[in-house]
Amino acid sequence: MSNKSKAVAPKGYRAxxxxxxxxxxxxxxxxMRQGRLSVLLVARGEEPYxxxxxxxxxxxxxEESCTEAAARELAEETGLDSFGGHLEQLQTFDDPVRDPRMxxxxxxxxxxxxxxxxxxxxxxxxxxxxxxxxxxAQENIGLAFDHAKILxxxxxxxxxxLEYTSLATCFVPEPxxxxxxxxxxxxxxxxxxxxxxxxxxxxxxxxFVQPTGDSAxxxxxxPASLYTAGGETMLHPPILRS
Amino acid sequence: MSNKSKAVAPKGYRAxxxxxxxxxxxxxxxxMRQGRLSVLLVARGEEPYxxxxxxxxxxxxxEESCTEAAARELAEETGLDSFGGHLEQLQTFDDPVRDPRMxxxxxxxxxxxxxxxxxxxxxxxxxxxxxxxxxxAQENIGLAFDHAKILxxxxxxxxxxLEYTSLATCFVPEPxxxxxxxxxxxxxxxxxxxxxxxxxxxxxxxxFVQPTGDSAxxxxxxPASLYTAGGETMLHPPILRS
DNA sequence: CCAAAAGTGTTTGATTTACACCCATGG
DNA sequence: CCATGGGTGTAAATCAAACACTTTTGG
Numbered sequence: 192m193s194n195k196s197k198a199v200a201p202k203g204y205r206a207x208x209x210x211x212x213x214x215x216x217x218x219x220x221x222x223m224r225q226g227r228l229s230v231l232l233v234a235r236g237e238e239p240y241x242x243x244x245x246x247x248x249x250x251x252x253x254e255e256s257c258t259e260a261a262a263r264e265l266a267e268e269t270g271l272d273s274f275g276g277h278l279e280q281l282q283t284f285d286d287p288v289r290d291p292r293m294x295x296x297x298x299x300x301x302x303x304x305x306x307x308x309x310x311x312x313x314x315x316x317x318x319x320x321x322x323x324x325x326x327x328a329q330e331n332i333g334l335a336f337d338h339a340k341i342l343x344x345x346x347x348x349x350x351x352x353l354e355y356t357s358l359a360t361c362f363v364p365e366p367x368x369x370x371x372x373x374x375x376x377x378x379x380x381x382x383x384x385x386x387x388x389x390x391x392x393x394x395x396x397x398x399f400v401q402p403t404g405d406s407a408x409x410x411x412x413x414p415a416s417l418y419t420a421g422g423e424t425m426l427h428p429p430i431l432r433s
Numbered sequence: 434m435s436n437k438s439k440a441v442a443p444k445g446y447r448a449x450x451x452x453x454x455x456x457x458x459x460x461x462x463x464x465m466r467q468g469r470l471s472v473l474l475v476a477r478g479e480e481p482y483x484x485x486x487x488x489x490x491x492x493x494x495x496e497e498s499c500t501e502a503a504a505r506e507l508a509e510e511t512g513l514d515s516f517g518g519h520l521e522q523l524q525t526f527d528d529p530v531r532d533p534r535m536x537x538x539x540x541x542x543x544x545x546x547x548x549x550x551x552x553x554x555x556x557x558x559x560x561x562x563x564x565x566x567x568x569x570a571q572e573n574i575g576l577a578f579d580h581a582k583i584l585x586x587x588x589x590x591x592x593x594x595l596e597y598t599s600l601a602t603c604f605v606p607e608p609x610x611x612x613x614x615x616x617x618x619x620x621x622x623x624x625x626x627x628x629x630x631x632x633x634x635x636x637x638x639x640x641f642v643q644p645t646g647d648s649a650x651x652x653x654x655x656p657a658s659l660y661t662a663g664g665e666t667m668l669h670p671p672i673l674r675s
Numbered sequence: 676c677c678a679a680a681a682g683t684g685t686t687t688g689a690t691t692t693a694c695a696c697c698c699a700t701g702g
Numbered sequence: 703c704c705a706t707g708g709g710t711g712t713a714a715a716t717c718a719a720a721c722a723c724t725t726t727t728g729g
Contacts (some may be wrong), residue, residue, distance in 0.1 A: 211453025212493070214527075214538055251454070252535055257527045279464055281526045285456075285499045287638050294495055296538065298525050370681080386721065390682070412680025414725040433719070610710075630692070648699095652716070654707030656700040675692075 193423060209378065213295045215261040217248030217338070219281060219345030220268070220302040221250045223362045227323040228349075230342060230352050231268065232334070239291050240335030245320065246342065248297070260299040267309060268319055275305030277361040290336045299341045301348055305364040350379055354429045357399045366417035368404050369393060380432050384400035389430070396427040455537045456578070458502040458581065459490030461523060462544040465604045469565040470620045472584060473510065474576070476560035481533050482577030488584065489561065490539070503542040508559055511549060511579075518546030519603040519666065524586050531579045541583045543590055547606040592621055596671045599641045602662035607643050610657035611635060621673050631672070638669040656675030 214416040232244040247268045255354040258278065265274040281299040289295065322332070325348060334342065352358045359375040360367075373389045393399050396420040406414035462473040474486040489510045493502040500522065507516040523541040531537065565589060566576070576584065594600045599619040604610075615631045637639050640663040648656035 212456045212538075214454045214456070238518070251527075254529055256529055257525065279522060281501065281524060285493075285540065287498060289497055297452075298497070298538070310643070333708075368681090385721085386680090386720070387682070387684090387721085392718095397536065400537075408727080410680070411683075411728060412678080415681060428717095494683095500704070553680095610708085612728090627693070628707090629694085650700080652707070653701060653705080655709075657708055673691075 207305055214251045215248050215297045216251055216257045217246045217297045218300045218302050219342055222304055222306050223375060224306050224321055227246055229321040229323050232322055235335055244334040245335035246338045257298040265302055276302055278302045284341055300347045303361040353379055355426055357425050360420035361412050365419045368407055368415035376380055392430055398425050456493045457490050457537055457539045458493055458499045459488045459539045460503050460542045460544050464546055464548050465617055465659055466548050468564055468616055468620060471565045473561060474564055477577055484537040485577040487577035488524055499540040507544055520544045526579055526583055537645045543587045545603040565611035579658055597668055599667050605647055607661045634672055640667050
């Protein structure tokens with residue numbers, strides 16, 4: 192912040208003469224589709240990286256915060272009036288050469304939402320598609336810019352936050368069963384969890400989920416009780432990745 | 434990132450015509466002084482907020498990353514050739530009106546280092562001073578810009594990271610005793626920990642600390658064994674804040 | 676009645692917590 | 703020899719992991 196002119200600064204350096212930086216908000220938007228953790232990507236229509244897949248995002252406008260820019264982009268990409276899911280700042284990527292055109296600092300965001308009807312025509316992103324994240328690795332799909340690094344940071348953040356927050360509820364459409372909630376952990380962590388112990392852990396945490404009183408009768412087997420998210424995303428004792 | 438020109442964008446909007454953003458790196462630099470968690474602040478020499486205390490920091494230069502900018506500022510403020518402590522990105526603060534002069538996006542960093550001979554003359558920051566963080570709150574010392582929010586985010590990050598990483602070793606000059614290390618946790622968390630149990634926890638974690646074989650004979654009572662940091666900052670089972 | 680999934684009980688072992696106790700030094 | 707802090711031992715309580723078992727539905 193402090194813009195004091197420094198004795199040690201290079202010849203004639205003054206803040207006002209600095210070449211401009213561009214700032215973008217790029218979004219790692221995750222959901223669960225068919226039991227797999229999936230990320231929304233858009234096909235780039237222009238150079239550089241024309242035709243390659245990239246994270247949705249765009250330039251931050253002068254009068255809006257980066258978070259507002261991310262929410263705006265998200266609404267455009269999903270075709271919804273406003274983005275209702277969870278949105279948090281992830282990390283800022285600022286390698287001076289991450290964009291070949293100019294100096295662009297990217298404030299990356301992490302968004303989570305339950306599986307939706309896909310981004311449709313009329314939205315900004317005709318070329319938008321969900322990719323299962325394991326599919327990306329297997330099929331060696333490269334991402335534009337440093338977006339592979341951004342995605343990796345997002346996946347790591349999600350995996351860690353599941354452990355000690357109730358964030359997993361963002362991925363499941365309400366009302367949900369405890370088993371559906373458990374599938375989120377299993378997909379993100381790539382392991383299986385003991386159904387009984389998981390159930391007890393979640394129900395023993397006040398505020399994690401709220402029973403609706405209803406049951407899901409569509410499946411085979413004993414009908415499962417339905418729950419909604421407890422409210423605010425909260426911290427709690429860890430669900431262990433065993 | 435994607436700079437596709439959008440149908441929905443405002444009239445005539447093109448990325449190239451965007452008013453420039455300035456980008457700064459601001460640093461929450463923490464140390465332990467006289468058993469208290471302390472933060473380095475500098476007195477602002479110019480408007481706005483002239484005379485008020487602010488976090489050290491400055492504008493990012495076109496050819497350097499924000500991390501490099503932070504490390505450079507840090508070296509200048511501490512008067513050292515290079516900053517040797519721990520430095521990590523904290524969070525980006527981007528409220529459009531956080532700086533009254535222009536649109537400034539601040540990429541905040543968190544730095545930790547053992548108590549040093551104070552920043553001296555010859556350094557950039559003649560007006561730099563350490564403040565115990567509890568003193569700041571008690572004496573109602575306001576910070577310039579949104580630096581109070583940045584500091585708060587830094588303190589929260591440190592408190593959380595102590596729990597599951599070996600970061601505390603950054604705060605103590607080597608070689609250190611287990612008790613000195615425990616004092617870091619006690620100061621940051623504002624609680625007291627059982628000395629015996631703490632000792633066992635740390636020593637049971639491979640790679641947390643390394644015994645030097647020496648003992649500290651300067652204190653009263655039985656001499657304490659001395660240790661150095663185990664190497665890289667690492668994850669480990671939690672030290673519980675009980 | 677059987678298969679399948681939900682949900683509960685229970686045993687075993689590990690971890691945490693609290694606190695008593697011994698050790699090594701300076702004064 | 704005593705005060706002081708370093709360091710170890712240990713029993714009780716709590717928690718996690720594994721897995722057997724009961725419940726409730728559809729076919």
